Amino acid sequence: MTIQLNGKPREIEAGTTLRRLLDDLHLDALRVAVQVNLEIVKRERHASVALGPGDEVEILTFMAGG
Numbered sequence: 001m002t003i004q005l006n007g008k009p010r011e012i013e014a015g016t017t018l019r020r021l022l023d024d025l026h027l028d029a030l031r032v033a034v035q036v037n038l039e040i041v042k043r044e045r046h047a048s049v050a051l052g053p054g055d056e057v058e059i060l061t062f063m064a065g066g
Contacts, residue, residue, distance in 0.1 A: 001053040018046040021057070033060045 002009050005021075012021065018041060022029050034041045035058040041049055051057065 001051075003051055003054065004056040006058055012051065016051050018049045018051065018057075021051065022046065022059075025059070027059065027061065031062050033062075034058070035060075 001014050002011055004010070012024075016024075018034055018036070019029065022032065022034070029043050029046055034046065036049065036051070037056055
């Protein structure tokens with residue numbers, strides 16, 4: 001199925017959760033903020049939120065520096 005990930009189409013398996021998506025992208029859930037269909041999803045819900053066709057996912061990573 002296809003979702004929009006940071007504005008670009010991405011194919012994922014049906015039933016993929018946010019946690020699995022982050023794992024597949026090699027992203028640490030402690031260092032990102034995730035929004036699905038314009039709604040921020042709290043970290044403790046990542047494992048229970050399954051993505052659906054056409055969902056729009058935005059992932060913001062936190063970076064140190066100055």
